[in-house]
Amino acid sequence: MTHDHSGYGGSEFDIDLSTDVLVIGGGPAGVWAALSAIDDGSTVVVVEKGYVGTSGPFGVGANTGIYYIMPNDREQRDAIVAARQPIAFGLSDPAWGYRVFDQSYANLDAMAKWGFEWPRNSGGKEDRGSLRGPTIMAFLRSVLLKKGGIVLDHSPALELLKSDGAAAGARGVNKQTGQTWQVRAGSVVIATGGTAFLSGIVGDRTHTGDGYLLAAEAGADFSGMEFTGQYHAAPLETNLTRGAYRSGVGTYYDNNGKPTLEGRQLVQALLETGGAWDQLDKTNDPVTQDLIRKTHALCFQYFERKGIDPFRQRYPINFVLEGTMRAGGGIAIDDDLQTRVPGLFAAGDVTSREKLVGAGPPGGGPASAWAFATGHIAGRSASAFSKSARGRGGVRAVTGAGRIGIETVAKPRVTTEEVLRVVKEEIHPLEKNYWRTGAGMQRSIERFESLWRDVATGLGPVSQGDAKSTARERLKTREAAALLATGRWIYASANERTESRGLHRRKDFPDMDPGQDGQHILSGGLDTVWLRRTPHVNTLTNSQGT
Amino acid sequence: MIEFIDETSCTACGKCVEICPTDVFDLASASAIIAHKEDCTSCMNCELYCPHDAIYVSPLKDPEVGLDRSAIIASGVMGSYRKALHWADGRGPSGTGDNWALQLRERQGERPPPPSDKIRTQLYSVRDRNLIG
Numbered sequence: 001m002t003h004d005h006s007g008y009g010g011s012e013f014d015i016d017l018s019t020d021v022l023v024i025g026g027g028p029a030g031v032w033a034a035l036s037a038i039d040d041g042s043t044v045v046v047v048e049k050g051y052v053g054t055s056g057p058f059g060v061g062a063n064t065g066i067y068y069i070m071p072n073d074r075e076q077r078d079a080i081v082a083a084r085q086p087i088a089f090g091l092s093d094p095a096w097g098y099r100v101f102d103q104s105y106a107n108l109d110a111m112a113k114w115g116f117e118w119p120r121n122s123g124g125k126e127d128r129g130s131l132r133g134p135t136i137m138a139f140l141r142s143v144l145l146k147k148g149g150i151v152l153d154h155s156p157a158l159e160l161l162k163s164d165g166a167a168a169g170a171r172g173v174n175k176q177t178g179q180t181w182q183v184r185a186g187s188v189v190i191a192t193g194g195t196a197f198l199s200g201i202v203g204d205r206t207h208t209g210d211g212y213l214l215a216a217e218a219g220a221d222f223s224g225m226e227f228t229g230q231y232h233a234a235p236l237e238t239n240l241t242r243g244a245y246r247s248g249v250g251t252y253y254d255n256n257g258k259p260t261l262e263g264r265q266l267v268q269a270l271l272e273t274g275g276a277w278d279q280l281d282k283t284n285d286p287v288t289q290d291l292i293r294k295t296h297a298l299c300f301q302y303f304e305r306k307g308i309d310p311f312r313q314r315y316p317i318n319f320v321l322e323g324t325m326r327a328g329g330g331i332a333i334d335d336d337l338q339t340r341v342p343g344l345f346a347a348g349d350v351t352s353r354e355k356l357v358g359a360g361p362p363g364g365g366p367a368s369a370w371a372f373a374t375g376h377i378a379g380r381s382a383s384a385f386s387k388s389a390r391g392r393g394g395v396r397a398v399t400g401a402g403r404i405g406i407e408t409v410a411k412p413r414v415t416t417e418e419v420l421r422v423v424k425e426e427i428h429p430l431e432k433n434y435w436r437t438g439a440g441m442q443r444s445i446e447r448f449e450s451l452w453r454d455v456a457t458g459l460g461p462v463s464q465g466d467a468k469s470t471a472r473e474r475l476k477t478r479e480a481a482a483l484l485a486t487g488r489w490i491y492a493s494a495n496e497r498t499e500s501r502g503l504h505r506r507k508d509f510p511d512m513d514p515g516q517d518g519q520h521i522l523s524g525g526l527d528t529v530w531l532r533r534t535p536h537v538n539t540l541t542n543s544q545g546t
Numbered sequence: 547m548i549e550f551i552d553e554t555s556c557t558a559c560g561k562c563v564e565i566c567p568t569d570v571f572d573l574a575s576a577s578a579i580i581a582h583k584e585d586c587t588s589c590m591n592c593e594l595y596c597p598h599d600a601i602y603v604s605p606l607k608d609p610e611v612g613l614d615r616s617a618i619i620a621s622g623v624m625g626s627y628r629k630a631l632h633w634a635d636g637r638g639p640s641g642t643g644d645n646w647a648l649q650l651r652e653r654q655g656e657r658p659p660p661p662s663d664k665i666r667t668q669l670y671s672v673r674d675r676n677l678i679g
């Protein structure tokens with residue numbers, strides 16, 4: 001089913017642009033895609049649901065570690081790529097490791113040339129391994145604008161455009177003005193990030209899986225959606241899931257005061273003793289304490305503003321869902337970052353990161369290296385596509401590819417609140433999604449399927465108010481539909497993988513099954529979810545990788 | 547979560563309206579107002595960008611009950627986050643602005659990760675080779 005201009009209250013768009021490359025999502029991956037497409041000679045529009053510079057996990061002012069490896073330090077490069085492989089559980093491509101680390105190194109180098117000031121140690125040497133998100137993003141935003149990129153902030157994409165089977169732009173709204181927009185483009189990069197299913201982790205409100213739904217409606221598929229059982233500890237009152245400030249100095253305790261390790265033991269402590277605690281009790285050195293406080297200024301806002309001394313006091317913590325953020329599953333991509341849809345590229349957290357980290361977690365360095373590197377590569381690929389015969393930006397006849405929650409419905413069969421409630425109930429709890437079981441997932445899947453039938457035909461914006469509230473209503477509808485669709489792909493994939501591996505843990509299959517070594521699970525589909533196993537192959541030749 | 551705007555400091559410059567990723571603010575004639583508190587994602591960027599230190603974001607995920615505005619303003623905490631990240635003196639947006647993390651590393655240098663953690667050990671052993679210059 002395709003349609004045109006319906007749901008927008010007429011055939012006119014308040015803003016109607018055409019460009020070579022359209023980038024959807026302005027986090028690090030999107031901004032790097034835009035920069036590399038511009039450097040390749042293309043015109044670029046970036047549409048961002050929030051604000052390029054502040055949105056998402058990267059726009060939060062904690063310190064994000066990024067992997068960067070000197071390209072000429074052979075020994076180190078080999079060691080770091082090799083160290084990663086055991087926790088990728090046979091599903092990564094080492095040549096992709098070299099490629100990602102080399103490219104993100106080049107990006108950091110470019111930033112230095114554009115004038116970014118990196119910190120220096122007491123010997124005057126520069127360190128590029130720790131990024132403060134809002135600072136980096138403010139800098140990259142200014143570079144992007146200087147280079148002539150067009151940025152539409154507060155402008156979520158609601159559906160993709162297609163032309164002759166290829167991606168050809170997108171349509172959406174502006175949340176602040178209620179204006180509608182359309183951008184026709186020679187190619188599209190989706191860089192909308194992951195989703196924590198609105199668990200409330202800091203920065204997650206804009207992250208509702210929109211990109212997955214956009215991509216699926218256009219015909220893209222997913223890989224590794226089962227590698228998404230990602231949770232992280234946070235002070236109970238805050239949902240700030242950042243651990244770097246306690247690295248090497250913190251101790252977790254169960255509710256009875258017994259020290260416990262991070263990860264499975266901590267989950268056990270929460271579920272079995274009813275709570276868990278943290279204290280930074282491994283350092284008595286006031287200088288170290290002061291440096292920790294200053295280095296991790298964001299996390300310390302909590303302690304300082306609430307009068308807690310984390311070095312001397314225990315504070316309660318929780319384990320909160322991060323979902324597909326800091327996880328592996330996402331849109332399946334080839335070596336050019338193209339999805340299965342011609343002209344549709346993807347980068348960063350929204351993609352499957354299995355090529356780099358397999359079934360394991362990408363957090364703590366690889367994830368942002370992946371965002372920087374894949375953003376750059378996707379932008380260049382999209383630029384090339386746009387210049388090719390199939391691209392020819394913006395002059396083709398286009399149709400809207402959006403299917404779910406686009407059209408206004410007279411009598412909704414279900415509300416967005418109801419959809420969000422069910423999705424959260426099935427995806428958030430540790431006992432359903434950290435520890436998965438076949439029986440439990442079957443129940444979640446049945447609930448999702450019956451809800452999906454209502455959503456497919458009876459979820460849509462009920463436009464009544466002014467343009468601005470209509471725009472917000474339309475967005476909320478799409479967000480709810482996207483979260484439900486994402487939950488379906490996750491549990492279908494997780495139910496299919498009858499073993500535990502990396503970020504996929506099953507109570508009923510607690511061990512790794514050698515029979516499922518080297519198998520990826522692909523998924524997709526809207527009305528009916530489909531699954532397919534496919535053997536892992538290293539696609540990059542070593543000469544490309546090193 | 548966003549708690550309040552100090553109207554006496556706010557000049558209605560509109561910066562918070564521009565940069566808030568979840569469109570929490572609206573601009574009234576004399577000051578910005580919190581129009582969609584429930585959408586706040588606690589990113590603290592409004593505090594970072596407000597040139598007049600007029601915004602207070604609570605570190606808590608839920609609205610704070612019984613929050614004492616005047617005590618908070620009197621405590622001098624307004625703008626402290628912007629100072630900590632060096633946005634108040636203008637260094638922040640074009641660079642990291644400090645080297646606390648490196649000083650911390652130098653101070654803690656003697657403590658390697660447990661050998662069982664192969665990746666951290668690997669990273670630890672090579673990290674100084676990554677310094678440039």
Ligand SMILES: Cc1cc2nc3c(=O)[nH]c(=O)nc-3n(C[C@H](O)[C@H](O)[C@H](O)COP(=O)(O)OP(=O)(O)OC[C@H]3O[C@@H](n4cnc5c(N)ncnc54)[C@H](O)[C@@H]3O)c2cc1C
Binds near residue numbers: 026050058064155
């Ligand atoms: C708590 C936490 C800690 C982390 N720490 C680290 C770390 O230490 N090291 C590390 O390497 N990585 C870390 N990461 C991961 C890292 O932040 C991400 O890998 C990185 O931000 C991904 O970049 P991205 O551009 O792909 O996505 P994002 O940064 O998520 O950006 C996606 C953008 O798309 C926008 N968007 C969403 N939907 C739409 C739509 N419909 N239309 C238009 N725009 C849309 C969003 O508003 C957002 O701006 C961490 C992540 C989390 C959650």
Ligand code: SF4
Binds near residue numbers: 551558561597599
């Ligand atoms: S940024 Fe600060 S001064 Fe400007 S409108 Fe917002 S609260 Fe007022």
Ligand code: SF4
Binds near residue numbers: 566586588603
């Ligand atoms: S903390 Fe972030 S989301 Fe909340 S009001 Fe401020 S800028 Fe907006």
